[in-house]
Amino acid sequence: MKKEYAKLWLAYSPRKNNRDCAALKKIRVAGAPASDRISQSAVSELKNGLSAMLDIETEVLFDSDTAEVRSITSGKDLLEVESYSISLVETGLVIEAGGPAAFLYAAFDILRTVSCEKSIADTYAEKKTHRPSDPLRMLNHWDNMDGSIERGYSGNSFFYEDNEIIIDERTKDYARLIAAVGINGVVINNVNVKDAASYMITERYFEKLARMGEIFADYGIGLYMSLNYASTIEIGGLDSADPLDENVIAWWKEKMAEVFRRIPTLKGFLVKADSEGRPGPFTYGRTQADGANMLADIVKEYNAIIIWRCFVYNCKQDWRDRKTDRARAGYDNFMPMDGDYHDNVILQIKNGPMDFQIREPVSPLLGGLRKTNQMLEVQIAQEYTGHQIDVCFLIPEFKEILAFKTYCKEEDDTVADIISGKTFASRYSGIAAVTNTGNDLNWTGNYLAGANLFGFGRLAFENELSSAQIAEEFVRMTISSDESVIAAICDILLRSREIYEKYTSPLGIGWMVQPATHYGCSVDGYEYDRWGTYHRADHLGIGVDRSDKGTGYALQYNEPNASIYNDPGKCPDELVLFFHHLPYTHVLHSGKTVIQHIYDSHFEGYEEARGLAAKWDTLKDKLDEEIFENVRERFERQLVNAREWCDQVNSYFYRKSGIPDEKGREIW
Ligand code: GCU
Numbered sequence: 001m002k003k004e005y006a007k008l009w010l011a012y013s014p015r016k017n018n019r020d021c022a023a024l025k026k027i028r029v030a031g032a033p034a035s036d037r038i039s040q041s042a043v044s045e046l047k048n049g050l051s052a053m054l055d056i057e058t059e060v061l062f063d064s065d066t067a068e069v070r071s072i073t074s075g076k077d078l079l080e081v082e083s084y085s086i087s088l089v090e091t092g093l094v095i096e097a098g099g100p101a102a103f104l105y106a107a108f109d110i111l112r113t114v115s116c117e118k119s120i121a122d123t124y125a126e127k128k129t130h131r132p133s134d135p136l137r138m139l140n141h142w143d144n145m146d147g148s149i150e151r152g153y154s155g156n157s158f159f160y161e162d163n164e165i166i167i168d169e170r171t172k173d174y175a176r177l178i179a180a181v182g183i184n185g186v187v188i189n190n191v192n193v194k195d196a197a198s199y200m201i202t203e204r205y206f207e208k209l210a211r212m213g214e215i216f217a218d219y220g221i222g223l224y225m226s227l228n229y230a231s232t233i234e235i236g237g238l239d240s241a242d243p244l245d246e247n248v249i250a251w252w253k254e255k256m257a258e259v260f261r262r263i264p265t266l267k268g269f270l271v272k273a274d275s276e277g278r279p280g281p282f283t284y285g286r287t288q289a290d291g292a293n294m295l296a297d298i299v300k301e302y303n304a305i306i307i308w309r310c311f312v313y314n315c316k317q318d319w320r321d322r323k324t325d326r327a328r329a330g331y332d333n334f335m336p337m338d339g340d341y342h343d344n345v346i347l348q349i350k351n352g353p354m355d356f357q358i359r360e361p362v363s364p365l366l367g368g369l370r371k372t373n374q375m376l377e378v379q380i381a382q383e384y385t386g387h388q389i390d391v392c393f394l395i396p397e398f399k400e401i402l403a404f405k406t407y408c409k410e411e412d413d414t415v416a417d418i419i420s421g422k423t424f425a426s427r428y429s430g431i432a433a434v435t436n437t438g439n440d441l442n443w444t445g446n447y448l449a450g451a452n453l454f455g456f457g458r459l460a461f462e463n464e465l466s467s468a469q470i471a472e473e474f475v476r477m478t479i480s481s482d483e484s485v486i487a488a489i490c491d492i493l494l495r496s497r498e499i500y501e502k503y504t505s506p507l508g509i510g511w512m513v514q515p516a517t518h519y520g521c522s523v524d525g526y527e528y529d530r531w532g533t534y535h536r537a538d539h540l541g542i543g544v545d546r547s548d549k550g551t552g553y554a555l556q557y558n559e560p561n562a563s564i565y566n567d568p569g570k571c572p573d574e575l576v577l578f579f580h581h582l583p584y585t586h587v588l589h590s591g592k593t594v595i596q597h598i599y600d601s602h603f604e605g606y607e608e609a610r611g612l613a614a615k616w617d618t619l620k621d622k623l624d625e626e627i628f629e630n631v632r633e634r635f636e637r638q639l640v641n642a643r644e645w646c647d648q649v650n651s652y653f654y655r656k657s658g659i660p661d662e663k664g665r666e667i668w
Contacts, residue, residue: 006442008450009477010176012052012115020120021056024110026092029103030063031084038100041218042107045176049111078135079421082184082220086110087127088120101184101220105130105461108180116476130462133420136346136375136430137460138185138224139178140270141437145189145196151381151518153388154438154445159188163196165208172215174437179219181457186221187432188212191272191309193228198235200225201255206262213265222267224307229271229291230279231255242284243294252298260302268305269295270348275312288312288333289340296345305344305428307375310334310365311355317532325544325551326532327353327578331364339371346373346428351401353553354533356384356434357510358392358501361565361575364556366415367406373426376401376419379434380452384510385500387519388436388445390638391612391631392500393493395455395467402463407558416463431460447630450478451493467494485622492612499612501574502605503642505649506598507588508578509535509543512649521645523652535577539656541584542594543577554579573597584657598653599661606639606646613639 027046032039043060050058081099084106088094093110097103109130113123142150143157145164158170178186189197199205213223232238236251243249260266273291274280281291292308299306313329330353341347347369352360356379366374378398385392402416412423421429433456437443444450454477455470471493475486504521505512511533514520526533536544546553547566554565564570568580573588584595592600613635620628651668654660661667 003441005170005173005439006447006478007173008177008443009112009115009180009454009474010049010173011478012049012111014055015053015114015117015481017114017117017119018054018056021054023088023092023120023124024050024054024058024114025056026059026061027110028061028063028092028094029097030095031097032062032095032100032103034062036100037218038104038220041176041179042100042104045104045111045180046107049107050114053111053114079131083129083131084109085127085129086124088124093120093124104179104220105132105182108182111180112473112477116473117481132182132461133416133463134430134460135421136185136428136432137183137457138187138375138430138432139183139435139456140187140191140377140432141435142190142192142381143188144194145200149438150190150192151379151383151434152438153382154436154443154449155440156438158437158439159212165205165212167208167211167215170439171212172218175216175219175221177443178453178457179221181454182461183457184220184222185224185267185430185432186216187224187226187270187307189226191226191270192276192278193226193272197226198228198231201227201231201259202235203262206259210263210265213263217265223263223265224268224270225266227269227271227295228279229273229281233279240284241279241281243281243286243290244284249294249298252295256298256302260299260304266302266304268299268307268344270307270309271295272309272311275309276315280312287337287340289337289345292345293340293342296342300342300344305346307346307348307432308341309377310347310349310363313532315532316530319528319530319534323551324532325546325553327544327546327553328551328556329353329532331368331556334365335368338369341372343373343427346375346430348375348377348432350377350379351398354510358385358397358497358504359508359574359578360510361508361578362401362404362406362415364553366404366418367408367413367558368556370408370424373428374418375429376415376431377434378431378456380449380456381434381436382449382452383434383518384513385497386638386641388449389519389634390500390609390641391446391448391492391496391634393448393455393467393471393496394452395459395470396494396497398456398459399467402459405561407561420463442630446634447479447627448489448493450474454478479627480623482622485619488615488619492615495608496612499605499608502601503609503645503649504605505535506577506601507543507573507594508575510578511535520641521648523648536581537653537656539658541582541586542653543581544579545581546579550581584653584659595653595657595659596662599650599663599665599667602646602650603665606642609638609642 083098084102085096095106145160147156147161230241274282296306310330312333313326417423451474454474471490475489511526512523514522515525654667
C-alpha cells in the first residue's frame with residue numbers, strides 16, 4: 001500500500017471542544033469577492049476544515065461583489081491587502097478582509113484556533129486587526145531539477161525528478177501548508193542555476209511552470225525562479241553576459257517577454273551572481289548594481305522584481321592571508337552602491353556575515369544600507385545546525401535577529417523594522433528562508449524540524465509572536481492535545497538551539513565542522529582551506545581579530561555597536577571569538593576563562609542533549625508510533641554527534657593549551 005504523506009497542521013483531526021459551533025456555522029466576509037480564486041480556496045478550506053474537526057456545516061456569506069472589492073483594494077499596499085480582522089457578532093463570525101488573500105489568512109486563523117482547541121468566543125471577542133509584519137514572506141528552495149536538493153535533509157525534491165517538473169496533489173497540498181502559515185512567495189529552484197535549470201526560462205518547461213504558478217496563485221503565493229545570470233551565453237548563444245552590452249539587453253528583453261507571456265503568474269527572479277563560482281557582472285568589470293538594474297528594468301513592465309543576493313565573497317582565499325576577511329565582503333561589495341539599485345530590485349542579505357552558523361553577529365548591511373530595498377535571508381534547512389537529525393528549533397534565533405538594534409535611526413531601527421519596510425519606507429522588503437522540505441512523507445525528515453517550517457511562516461506574518469507560542473501551536477496542531485505531552489515537546493524545542501550551540505563551536509567562532517557535508521565535528525576541517533572560515537587557534541589563544549587592530553570588520557557597524565564589538569571587554573560573550581583573538585585565560589563576562597567556558601559548555605551541551613532524548617523517551621506511550629520512532633531514532637544519532645563534538649573540541653583545546661579542566665572531567 002502506498003503510504004500517505006503527512007498533512008501536518010492541515011490534518012484537521014476531530015476536536016472535542018466544539019462548544020462554539022454555533023458561531024462557526026455562519027461566517028460573513030467583507031472585503032473579498034466570492035468569485036475570486038483565493039476566496040474560493042478560503043471557502044473550501046473553512047468548510048472542509050471545520051467539518052473535519054467539528055462535524056459541522058458552515059455557511060460563508062459575502063458582503064461585496066467583485067467590482068466593489070476591486071475599488072477597495074486598488075491603491076492599497078501589499079500589507080493592507082493582506083490584513084484582516086475577525087469578530088464575533090450575534091449571527092456568527094465576521095471577517096473584514098483587505099482583499100482575498102486576507103480572507104484566506106483569516107480562514108486559516110479560525111482553523112488554527114479550532115485546531116488548537118482555543119475558545120472561539122474568547123479569541124474573537126475583541127476585534128483585532130492582523131497586519132502581516134513583513135510584506136514579502138518567502139521560501140527559497142534549493143531544489144535541483146535532477147531531484148536532488150542542495151543542503152536537503154528530507155529526501156528528494158517534490159518539484160523535480162529526472163529533469164522534469166512534477167505536478168501532483170502534493171503540489172497543491174504544499175501550497176496549502178505554506179499559505180496556512182502566511183507564506184506569499186516561493187522560489188522554486190536552487191540559487192546555483194546549472195544544467196537543466198538554466199532551461200526553466202525556455203519552452204521546455206513553460207507549460208508545467210504555468211500550471212504550478214496557477215496552483216500557487218489559488219493560495220496567494222507568488223511564483224519566483226532563480227535565474228542563471230549567464231543565460232545569454234549558456235542558452236542564448238551569445239558570447240557575453242555584460243549587463244551594459246546592447247545585444248545582451250536585447251536578448252533579455254525578448255526572453256522576458258516570452259517568459260511572462262507563458263507564465264503569467266510569475267512574480268520575479270532571485271539571482272546569485274559572482275558568488276561561489278556562479279557568473280556575474282564582475283567578469284565584465286561591472287558592478288552588482290549594473291547587473292541587477294539591467295534585469296530589473298526589463299522585468300518592470302511585468303510588475304516583477306529582481307531579488308539579488310549579497311552573498312558575494314572571495315571563496316579562494318589563501319588561509320595564510322590575515323588581511324582578507326570574508327565577514328567584511330558583503331558590506332564592502334554592496335555598501336558603495338547604496339542608492340544605485342532601481343526600485344524593483346531587492347537585496348537579499350543573509351542574517352550573518354558568514355553563512356548560517358549557529359551564532360553570528362547580524363550582518364552590518366542591515367542598518368548599513370539606507371537607500372536600498374532589503375530582505376533578510378535565514379535558513380531553516382539545518383545545514384550547519386544538525387541536518388534535521390539533531391533537533392534545533394531556530395525561531396528563538398530568528399527572534400534575536402529581528403530584535404537586533406542597528407542604530408541606523410533614532411527609532412524604528414531594529415532588523416524587524418527594516419525588513420517590514422517601516423524604517424526607510426521601502427517599496428519592497430521582507431524575509432526569506434532557505435527551506436527544509438523534501439519528499440519524505442513527513443516533509444522535513446525529523447518530524448520536529450516541521451516546527452521550523454511552521455514557525456518561520458508564523459513569525460514572518462507576526463513578528464510579535466513568542467517562540468513559546470509558536471512551538472505550542474505547532475505541537476497542538478500536529479502532534480498532540482495532551483497537556484503533558486505539549487509541555488514536554490515545547491520544552492525540548494525551546495531548549496534545543498542553546499544546547500546545539502553548547503556542544504558545537506564555542507563563543508561565536510563558528511565552523512569547526514566537517515567540510516563539504518557540514519555535519520559533525522572537525523575542528524581544523526576548514527582551518528587550512530580556501531573558504532575564509534578560520535578559528536586561528538594556537539597554543540596561547542583562539543579567535544579572529546576583527547577589531548580595528550585586525551580586519552576592521554567591527555567598524556562596519558553603526559555606533560554604539562561598532563565600539564561594543566571592537567572592545568573585548570564590552571563584546572558579548574557569545575560573539576567574543578568572532579570579533580577577537582583571545583588568550584585561553586581571558587576572563588569572560590560570565591567570570592569563566594575562555595578555556596573553562598569551552599569545557600563547561602561542551603560537557604553541559606552533551607549532558608543536556610541526553611536530557612532531551614530521555615524526555616522524548618518518556619512520551620512513548622502517548623505519541624503516534626511513527627512520530628515517536630522518527631524522532632527517537634534521530635535523537636540516537638544526535639547523541640553520537642553531540643558526544644563527538646564534545647570530546648573532539650575539548651580534547652583539541654586541552655592539547656593545544658595544556659590547561660586542564662578545573663573540574664577534572666575526562667578529556668582525551
Ligand atoms: C552555502 C552553502 C551552499 C550554498 C551557498 C549559498 O555556502 O553551503 O550550498 O550554495 O551557501 O547560499 O549560495
